[in-house]
Amino acid sequence: MLPGDEGYDRARGVWNAAVDRRPEVIARCTGVADVLQAVAVAREHGLPVAVRGAGHSLAGLGTGEGAMLIDLSGLTGVRVDPERRTARAQPGATWGGFDHETQAFGLATPGAPYSAAGIAGTTLGGGSGWLSRAYGLTCDNLVEADVVTAEGRLLTASAASHPELFAGLRGGGGNFGVVTSFTYRLHRVGAHLLCGALYLPGERLAPTLAAVRDFMAHAPDGLTVCCEFGAPRGMPQLPAATAVRIGLCWAGRADRGREVIAPLRALPGVLADTVQTRPYPLWQRMQDEGRGPGAAVFGRSEFLSVLDGAAIDCLAEQVAALPSPDAHAQLAFLGGAVARVGAEDSAYTYRQAPYLLSAVGRWSTGPAEPQVAWVRRCWEAMRPFSSGGGCVNLMGLEGQGRVVEAYGLAKYERLVALKDRYDPGNLFRVNQNIRPSGRRDGPAGGA
Secondary structure, eight states, rough: OOOSTTTTHHHOOSSOOOOOOOSSSEOOOHHHHHHHHHHHHHHHTTOEEEEEOOOOHHHTSSTTTTOOHHHHHHHHOOOETTTTTEEEOTTTOOOHHHHHHGGGGGGGGGOOOSSTSSSHHHOOOOOOOOTTTHHHOOGEEEEEEEEEEETTTTEESSSSHHHHHHHHTTTTSSOOOOOEEEEEEEEOOOOOOEEEEEEEEGGHHHHHHHHHHHHHHOOOOOEEEEEEESSSOOOTOSSSEEEEEEEEESSSSSHHHHHHHHHTTTTTTTTTOOOOOOOOHHHHHHHTTTSSTTTTTEEEEEEESSSSHHHHHHHHHHHHHOOOOTOOEEEEEEOOOGGGGGGTTTSSOOTOOOEEEEEEESSSOOOOOOHHHHHHHHHHHGGGGGGOOGGGGGOOEEEEEEHHHOHHHHHHHHEEEEEEHOOOOOOOOOOOOOOOOOOOOOOTOOO
């Protein structure tokens, strides 16, 4: 598909409406053969390659100015092997589609907490969600990947085959090739998962967050918690004012989970308590409201090592200045299985960071400036409490220095060596780019 063709403008669009880029050509692939041909054409004509799975990237990396866009969004198949507890999925699958298939057998793997997000970008960037403290990151549960490289080879990467490439894929983004198949390890996640949210008044943010911090310092790995600060989405019975939402998910027996979370449910000031047993796919969809396509989005993220009184007061000050009901901040509590994977076993760096902060502005009308300015102020204010960098999955186009920070200099240099081996010409650069030695290519968006 070329500029001017019917459907071109629709095909080049992505989830983030702030992104408006025009690829040179769009290859709507139906299988590996199409991917091999598209990579060959891009290499022959010197076009940078952008790859789209579900197109849910905050930075809009599922399209690229003047690029060869390899569109995999039509490849959505998922095949579950319930005996081996694995699932083989195509790169256009969303977490909603993936969970639908795996839950038919009472199985799941950690994935992004929005059903429309794609498995490909989540996995390649690391990926955390409601099962992560129990079972690790999404990339920790990847057991095999089929990859088309820049030179047009189809490789199967795993711990036993091309192990360095396999480690690089697990958190290194789309830097090393086009992944055409993902195979995941699955876990028992039954139909009656204890999950839900507690809502508290925004003016109680500081004491509430301090209490959650202290509780999570000793919480079992089976409990994953993420706090959101903003207007309470999907809760019309609550005031429209800023609220604290404590989302939680217990990966175990519900009766034991109720005992574990009892101190959270007893926090002073709870306005609403939606915690109950429900199917995992339903819980995965419950944050979809207000997250769909069609709006412009701007965000920043940062792993945090410190959440003392000064950090909490700083965050409360930023939340008090939210520019609109659609803007919000989130603080995910990490640790557990995430922290038990070796630092060199994957490209994901901040294993020991206990918290991940994200600030997001979202708008469908009106100027961008108030949203963008608030996100930047929030991020800058919280930087003194940082572990050192941000999350690849939650980055915009923030410059090469931020990409280096996301991996840390030592790991980034090792990833450069891997890039030199598999993509020395930087064909795959419409991403959070790990630049090969001696290359100074343009920005990740291909602009």
